Amino acid sequence: MFTFEFTHQCRSQCSGPDNRMKPLDVPEWMPPHLTAIHYEGFSEYEMELVEQILKEAKVLKTMKITVESDLDTKSKLRIHKEIMKFPRASQNCQIAFD
Numbered sequence: 001m002f003t004f005e006f007t008h009q010c011r012s013q014c015s016g017p018d019n020r021m022k023p024l025d026v027p028e029w030m031p032p033h034l035t036a037i038h039y040e041g042f043s044e045y046e047m048e049l050v051e052q053i054l055k056e057a058k059v060l061k062t063m064k065i066t067v068e069s070d071l072d073t074k075s076k077l078r079i080h081k082e083i084m085k086f087p088r089a090s091q092n093c094q095i096a097f098d
Contacts, residue, residue, distance in 0.1 A: 030056060038064045043071070044079060051086045060090040066098040 034057050039050065042065045054063070065083070067076050080097050 033059060035059055036062045036064075038066070040066045041068055042066060042079075043068045044075070047079070047082065050083055054086045054088045054090075054093065056089060057093070058089045060088070060093045062094050062096065064096045064098060 030053065037053065037057075037060065039046075042050070050063075050065070054060070067079065071079075076097070083095060
């Protein structure tokens with residue numbers, strides 16, 4: 001399983017001034033055989049990153065997303081609904097939220 005966590009430090013060093021990863025950067029570090037991801041510390045700023053991963057990961061089976069604890073229930077529900085609409089390269093990919 002591939003696990004990653006974005007911290008404030010990583011956001012400022014790995015992304016642009018708006019704290020978003022550049023979607024074109026994703027394929028450079030993403031292994032082609034990626035089957036599972038656990039995304040810890042997810043916030044609304046990484047929606048594009050998740051969308052790009054789902055588009056590119058052809059053999060991905062599971063993506064578990066642990067949302068930042070400071071988000072309210074309404075925001076978490078909105079994020080969940082939006083992510084579930086993203087297209088996926090892998091027909092077998094299941095997304096779970098924590």
